Amino acid sequence: MTVDDRFRLRESGAVGPVPPGYAVTPTPDGVLVESADGGRLLYARSGPGPLPGGPPAEAPPTGSSVYSSAPEQQVDMVIVDAAQRPEIIGELRRSGVIGVTTAVVAVGGDHRIRSPEEFARRARLWGALVPGDGSVVSCPPAVWPESRPHGPHRTLVTGGARSGKSTEAELRLLAEPRVVYAATGPVAAPDTDPEWAERVAHHRRRRPWWWRTEETTDLALVLRKARGAVLVDCLGTWLTSVMDEAGLWEEEPAGDAEERVEAAVHELLEAWRSTQAYVVAVTNEVGSGVVPPTRSGRIFRDQLGLLNQWVGAESEEVVLAVAGRVVELP
Template identity: 35%
Template sequence: MSKIILVTGGARSGKSGFAESLCKARNNSTAYIATSVAFDDEMKERVRKHQESRPQEWQTYEIYKDIYTIIDEISQKHSTVILDCITLLVNNLMFVDGIDIDNATEQEINELEEYIKDQVRKMIEEVKKTDLYFVMVTNEIGLGVVPSYKLGRVYCDFVGRINQMLGQLSDEVYFTVCGIPTKIKG
C-alpha cells in the first residue's frame, strides 16, 4: 500500500531539504522526479544545487507531463520517490499548448485547469496502485499578495486548487517555515 506525503511551504522555507531527508531516512534507492525546465542560467544553477544536495545513488527522471505513465516503471525499481515540485509541474503544463493566458477565454482557462488536474489525478491514481513511499514538494503561494496581472492570478488559482486536491489525497502533509517542518495532516 502506498504512502503519499505532501510537503509545502514558502520559497526557501526548507521544504525540499525536509522532503529529501524523509527519503534519505528510508533508503538510498530513491527515484527523483524533477519537474523543472532549466530555461536560463539562474534556473540551471538552481537545478545544479538541487542535484548536489541529493545522494548520487538516486535515479533522476526529468519529466513534468504524463508522469502517471512512468509510475509503474519506477515502482519496479524503487520503493521511495520524491517529486520536486508540483508548482513547476503546474507552471510547465500551463504552457504546454502555447495558450495565451492573458487573452484566453474563461472556458479556455477552465479547460486548461481541468487538464492539469487530470494530469495530477492520474499520477496519484497510479501511485495508489503501488507500494511506493511518494513524497511531493509544492509551494504555498497563497500567503502573499494577489498578483495584479491575469497570468499571475490564474497561476495562483491553479496551484492553490491543485495543492488543496493533493492535501486531501495525501496521507500526511507538512508545512515548513524557517526550515522547521510542522505536520498538519496524518
C-alpha cells in the first residue's frame, strides 16, 4: 500500500476519491485505510482528550484494546500529527493498535515546533519516521524509524528553575504505553498551601490520562519494580525529604544524620543502576548562583550537586534544559 496525494482523508471520514481496491473506514482512533493486499494504514485522529468513551475505570492489560471499538487489531502504519498531539502514539501503543512491527510516521512539523531539527529530535524519542515534504511513503516503509529508547535506559534532565526541564522529561515519554509518574514533592494541601496545590494540579492536567501517579519518596522501590517507563520529578525534592527525615536540616543534627542520608543515596543509586525500566529523572542544577547564606542551604547544595554527578555517571543520557532549549551533554 502506498500513500501519496491520490486521495485525502479527514477525521470526519470525508474521502475523495478512493482508489479501486481500497476500503476506508472512520473509526474512534482515526481513519483506517485497507488495501486489497491486506495492508492497514491509520490516519490517527488529532483531537484533544482520550479516545471516545473516556478512559476506563481500570487500565486494561498492556496489549489489549482500550475502549475503541475499531480498529482492534494492529495496523501496519500510523500517520500522526505529532505537533498537535504526539501522545496519541502512546495511547495507540497501549491499546495494541501500534505494535512492534507498526511504522509510525510523524507529520505536522510547523510553527508549533521551532525547527525541523527539533521535530526530528522529538520523533526519534517517540520511535517515529519524519518524511520530507512531497515524499511518497510505502507501507511498510523503505526506511524505518530509528528505535526509541527502551529499558533499561536512564536519562537525567537537569536545569534551573523554569528552564523547561519537566516539560522535556514529559515530552520524552509521551509515546510510551505504560508510564509511572513518581512525584516526590510534598502532598498538595489546598487549604494550607493553595499555590502549591495549583502547581501540582497543573502538572497533573498536562499528563496523558493513562500515566499512573505515585506520590512517594521511596524511589528505590519504584525503580526496582518498574518494567515500563518511569518519570521521576524530581531528585531535588526527594533529597529534601530524605534530609528532613534524617534531621539534617537542624542546626544541631543527630550524630547519624549524615550516615542516614548517605545510606538513602546509595540505595537510590543501586536501584538506578540496576533498574530494568526506561527512566527519565528531573533534577535541579545547583552551584551556578551565590553561596547559600545558611548552613542547611550549603549542605543541600553540596549533597544535590554530588547526587547529580553520581546519577549522571550511571545514565545513558544527561541533558541540560536552558530557556526551554535542550543541550545534550556528552
